[in-house]
Amino acid sequence: MIKVEHLYKSFDGKQVLNDINVEYEAGKCNMIIGASGSGKTVLLKNLIGLMEPDSGEIFYGDKCLTGMSYVQKKALRQNIGILFQGSALFDFATVIENVMFPMEFFTDWSKAQRIERAKYCLEKVNVIGSDDKYPNELSGGMQKRVGIARAIALNPSYLFCDEPNSGLDPYTSILIDRLISDLTKEFNMTTVVNTHDMNSILEIGDKIGFISGGTLLWQGDRHTILDTDCKELKDFVCANTLARNIIEGRK
Amino acid sequence: MIKKIFVSIGTYMLFLKMVFRKPEKWKIFWRQFINEADKLILSSILLVGVISVFIGGVLVIQTASNLENPIIDKMYIGYMVRESLILEFCSTMIALILSGKMGSNISSEIGSMRITEQIDAMDMMGVNSANFLVLPKVAAATILSPLLVLLSLALGLVGGWIVVNATQIIPPPSYITGIKAFYNGFYIFYSCFKMSLFCFLISSISAFNGYYAKGGSLGVGRSSTKAIVITSILILMFDLIVTQLMLY
Numbered sequence A: 001m002i003k004v005e006h007l008y009k010s011f012d013g014k015q016v017l018n019d020i021n022v023e024y025e026a027g028k029c030n031m032i033i034g035a036s037g038s039g040k041t042v043l044l045k046n047l048i049g050l051m052e053p054d055s056g057e058i059f060y061g062d063k064c065l066t067g068m069s070y071v072q073k074k075a076l077r078q079n080i081g082i083l084f085q086g087s088a089l090f091d092f093a094t095v096i097e098n099v100m101f102p103m104e105f106f107t108d109w110s111k112a113q114r115i116e117r118a119k120y121c122l123e124k125v126n127v128i129g130s131d132d133k134y135p136n137e138l139s140g141g142m143q144k145r146v147g148i149a150r151a152i153a154l155n156p157s158y159l160f161c162d163e164p165n166s167g168l169d170p171y172t173s174i175l176i177d178r179l180i181s182d183l184t185k186e187f188n189m190t191t192v193v194n195t196h197d198m199n200s201i202l203e204i205g206d207k208i209g210f211i212s213g214g215t216l217l218w219q220g221d222r223h224t225i226l227d228t229d230c231k232e233l234k235d236f237v238c239a240n241t242l243a244r245n246i247i248e249g250r251k
Numbered sequence B: 001m002i003k004k005i006f007v008s009i010g011t012y013m014l015f016l017k018m019v020f021r022k023p024e025k026w027k028i029f030w031r032q033f034i035n036e037a038d039k040l041i042l043s044s045i046l047l048v049g050v051i052s053v054f055i056g057g058v059l060v061i062q063t064a065s066n067l068e069n070p071i072i073d074k075m076y077i078g079y080m081v082r083e084s085l086i087l088e089f090c091s092t093m094i095a096l097i098l099s100g101k102m103g104s105n106i107s108s109e110i111g112s113m114r115i116t117e118q119i120d121a122m123d124m125m126g127v128n129s130a131n132f133l134v135l136p137k138v139a140a141a142t143i144l145s146p147l148l149v150l151l152s153l154a155l156g157l158v159g160g161w162i163v164v165n166a167t168q169i170i171p172p173p174s175y176i177t178g179i180k181a182f183y184n185g186f187y188i189f190y191s192c193f194k195m196s197l198f199c200f201l202i203s204s205i206s207a208f209n210g211y212y213a214k215g216g217s218l219g220v221g222r223s224s225t226k227a228i229v230i231t232s233i234l235i236l237m238f239d240l241i242v243t244q245l246m247l248y
Helices: A040-048 A070-077 A095-106 A111-124 A140-151 A170-187 A198-204 A231-238 A241-250 B002-019 B026-066 B075-115 B118-125 B129-167 B172-180 B185-211 B216-247
Strands: A002-011 A014-024 A029-033 A055-060 A080-083 A158-162 A190-195 A207-212 A215-220
Touching: A002 A040, A014 A040, A014 A207, A014 A215, A029 A040, A029 A170, A029 A198, A040 A158, A040 A190, A070 B118, A080 A140, A080 B118, A095 A111, A095 A140, A095 B118, A111 A140, A140 A170, A158 A170, A170 A190, A170 A198, A190 A198, A207 A231, A215 A231, B002 B129, B002 B185, B026 B075, B026 B129, B075 B118, B075 B129, B075 B172, B075 B185, B075 B216, B118 B129, B129 B172, B129 B185, B185 B216
Parallel strands: A029 A190, A029 A207, A080 A158, A158 A190
Antiparallel strands: A002 A014, A002 A055, A207 A215
8 A cells, every 4th residue: 555645746946746645555556647747747756756755755555755765765666566658678688688687686586487487477468479579679569568577577566657558559558458457456566557548547447546737636436537526627537539428428 | 157067076976876886786797797898898999909000000100200310210210109109099099089989889878778767667676777787887998998008009009010011111120129119017007097097987977977868869969979078078187187197
């Protein structure tokens, strides 16, 4: 579980996050949604420790991230998997080497054990027969899958995904969404997905937080989002044709 | 402007502090060290070799044309070519050339990793990215670069010998006597030391610029250019300082 309390962040006097209070539960796809520039990426970067908040606390279980030393943060990070927007696969390594990378650093497993685990993770994300390819030889969807395989390599308790569907076709997007959702439930991870893709939100959003202008305006799930009274969220949702049609159909 | 310079120096020092931590696993470090040695030093051999041979030849012609005095023994031409090569060309000039090749390689590689979030991914795994990516480069460049000095010296002298034989600008035996005359082993040490220092500056400053690159692919290009300009100036500055300290 991740708990955020009274989180504030500003840049050059401009308030980007304003009193964020939220709880992300284990075994669920927790989503941060909002329009571009609403502050969701800043929130995600604060959550994973790539940015320091101006004030407020972030708890991983009962441990507070903001007060952790370098060594404690390093230990926590080995328990976190991240899928970056552009996958961030290492250009210098093949697919299997990318997945084995965190194992090499943080386990004492033999090479055979590392290969076995990497192959297991790649199988989980349905990437088979591409072990020796380099990232630039893979399609965007394949890169995302390998990114997920690398993120779950050390069996983390927390998984963060930054816009996992950006640049993907609708079909691949849904496959990636379902993969994230299935892995979350299978490994009981606390998953936080940062997205503005309505299809994803309606597909896997177990818990959704809508941010606008740096403020968390609404919290709910994929079943309640279409019935919201929040004007900003309604505008955001209705920008998607599918969601708009569903709402109009209901009326 | 002055504030900016001091901020950059401070950030560079903090960056070096991250770089010079104990590697997570020595096995990984040595593997990276060998890769970097191949990429930075071995791949420079051809460039250094070709330049050295030609410069050796040019030095012979220039020195001979300036020493057309019957009183001065012709062997001094060989002697002066050797001293020019050891004292300045093999270290400073080669370092300036390498600052372009090695510097742009390091800076653009690390810079593109930064803008594609690969460095963030490493940091988020708990890997000290500066240590993993930069320490093997700095170590390989600093420790192995003196080999390039020795190679450059040898090939520079060979280049001179080829020109002497081809043009008979001076008698070849005089050239051979000259390059063996008044040998001072300290100059070799001085030249190797300078080269190590320059390669430390090239690798660390280029890595620093790449590591903090921002602004997409344009930013990577800018950081690469900045790294080369800064290292070129610093090489000449430290050349003066080290020469004053070690030779006078």
